[in-house]
Amino acid sequence: MIRINVSPRPLALALVCLGIVVMAQAPLRAADAARVKIDNFTFAPKVLTVKAGATVTFQNDDDIPHVVVANDGSFRSKALDTGDSYVFTFTKPGDFPYFCALHPHMQGTITVTP
Secondary structure, eight states: OOOOOOOHHHHHHHHHHHHHHHHHHSOOHHHHOEEEEEETTEEESSEEEEETTEEEEEEEOSSSOBOEEETTSSOBOOOBOTTOEEEEEEOSOEEEEEEESSSTTOEEEEEEEO
């Protein structure tokens, strides 16, 4: 059996560098996850900016139903009960204001960049 003595500090540095290289090459799935939380009669964030092709999840964490509707009619959810979500993929750049069909004072905007 061959035994190699390596000091802990250089070994730790090498492992950290290896981890950075591996992470830099992996897709950033968490960063790609765009989410709008519905709670207490509000959309949060009120304005969300994503790149074209991004999928946005609208998650109802409120204790009453909500319906997410684009002002231009480009998307519309079913009634979302507590814990339900609606997913939509934005393929074109632009501003997409939306509101809750049951509570029209609830408003937000998805801004899609190229």
